[in-house]
Amino acid sequence: MIRHPERVELACNENPLGPSPRVIAAAQAELSRIHRYPEAGASSLRRSLAEHLRVSEEEVIVGNGASELLELLVRAICTGPQRAVFAEPSFVIYRLACLAHGVPFTEVALDGYVHDLSAMARAVSPGTGLVFIANPNNPTGTYVGRKALGAFLSSVPREVFVVLDEAYAEYADAPDFVSGLELRREHPNAIVVRTFSKIHGLAGLRLGYAVMPRELAESVHRVRAPFTVSSVAHAAGLAALRDREHVERSRALNRSERAFMQAGLSELGLRVVPSQANFLLVDVARPAAAVGEALLAQGVLVRSLPALRTMLRISVGTRPENERCLAALQAVLT
Ligand SMILES: Cc1ncc(COP(=O)(O)O)c(C=O)c1O
Structure with missing residues (x-):
């Protein structure tokens, strides 16, 4: 897949650190x-x-x-x-x-x-x-x-x-x-x-x-x-x-950034499902597909799921990626 260099990719639950x-x-x-x-x-x-x-x-x-x-x-x-x-x-x-x-x-x-x-x-x-x-x-x-x-x-x-x-x-x-x-x-x-x-x-x-x-x-x-x-x-x-260190680094980054995103999304007034993975399911309280498209227009790619109408799945990224995602979400929702 050819990827836009500036796009923040938070749709596929990948490791934002990349490989070792x-x-x-x-x-x-x-x-x-x-x-x-x-x-x-x-x-x-x-x-x-x-x-x-x-x-x-x-x-x-x-x-x-x-x-x-x-x-x-x-x-x-x-x-x-x-x-x-x-x-x-x-x-x-x-x-x-x-x-x-x-x-x-x-x-x-x-x-x-x-x-x-x-x-x-x-x-x-x-x-x-x-x-x-x-x-x-x-x-x-x-x-x-x-x-x-x-x-x-x-x-x-x-x-x-x-x-x-x-x-x-x-x-x-x-x-x-x-x-x-x-x-x-x-x-x-x-x-x-x-x-x-x-x-x-x-x-x-x-x-x-x-x-x-x-x-x-x-x-x-x-x-x-x-x-x-x-x-x-x-x-x-x-x-x-x-390379156990790479695994540990990836785990530690996910732990802290998952908490950061959980807090940031909650501050936006959104309900977040507690996660044990490298992504968060969040209720945007309106049709999620439209929110997903608006986020994409801002260069942030997340996953909307037809079965969960108002829910978006957002992968945990690096701090700059997560900050961009939260800012885009705030802009889209207000
Ligand atoms: C629960 C679950 N199982 C398996 C997979 C598949 O992983 P793979 O990339 O190894 O096919 C995924 C990928 O997203 C997944 O979410």
């Missing part, structure tokens, strides 16, 4: 070898991820963004008449993947912008193969904590896979936030999906990973094309995992 310089160096070094196919089975990256996550290599799969993995899970799990269950609104790929593969699904409304896990548990029936839970959720930024998630996993039959989509998990700092990486020890039907697009700042390179039971990983390998992750993405991913 060490990642750029690793990706550039790999360019001289791009006449070769990527390493078979992505073994180096999967091994490195497995060490990092304290799981076995056979349980790790990498993909062309988390999006590819989410779709592959639909294809690998819902091979018969199985249904999928997920929240609405949540990450749009769940619905798109089901539609693309003819998999029936049940959408369960959020309750006060948060996953209604009791209603989702009731929506699980003998025909359910798979449940998606984005934690934290996109587009709301809300999360479900240890107790609710543990209870949900305990209530779901073991043969139903529960995909915990943790694209934003690295930003979550609530004391009771828990990763599926921990829960899957007690609940082997839990699958964790993560991405390099957010905290690692590699959205354009397309790299994601998932941790799942080994037998399921084998089924996924059977339905996928080889080499969907480029050798440059492999090299970048390995370097990104090693």
Whole structure:
């Protein structure tokens, strides 16, 4: 995508710091070898991820963004008449993947912008193969904590896979936030999906990973094309995992700037949904699409969501970007 240099881009929940310089160096070094196919089975990256996550290599799969993995899970799990269950609104790929593969699904409304896990548990029936839970959720930024998630996993039959989509998990700092990486020890039907697009700042390179039971990983390998992750993405991913400082810097910036934006939006008299992610959902109390267009005219790109009529989703940027966004919003709203 060609981007306007002066535009403030707060629509796609990207890392405003960009990638680590060490990642750029690793990706550039790999360019001289791009006449070769990527390493078979992505073994180096999967091994490195497995060490990092304290799981076995056979349980790790990498993909062309988390999006590819989410779709592959639909294809690998819902091979018969199985249904999928997920929240609405949540990450749009769940619905798109089901539609693309003819998999029936049940959408369960959020309750006060948060996953209604009791209603989702009731929506699980003998025909359910798979449940998606984005934690934290996109587009709301809300999360479900240890107790609710543990209870949900305990209530779901073991043969139903529960995909915990943790694209934003690295930003979550609530004391009771828990990763599926921990829960899957007690609940082997839990699958964790993560991405390099957010905290690692590699959205354009397309790299994601998932941790799942080994037998399921084998089924996924059977339905996928080889080499969907480029050798440059492999090299970048390995370097990104090693640069813990960049991750810490990104997390710290998001924590302070999320609070800054939350306060600034509240000062404008707007209601903000508490967020555990790198974006905020804010009620502008008028049709959000028109506000989004007016902001764009001021050079600030945010996301309006048709399903949430008066709500805008605004990614957390750097301080100058956030200040520009608040100033533009103030100008548009008054
Ligand atoms: C909840 C959620 N899951 C997954 C993704 C996909 O990430 P990727 O860029 O790795 O495909 C996103 C991207 O916005 C997301 O919001």
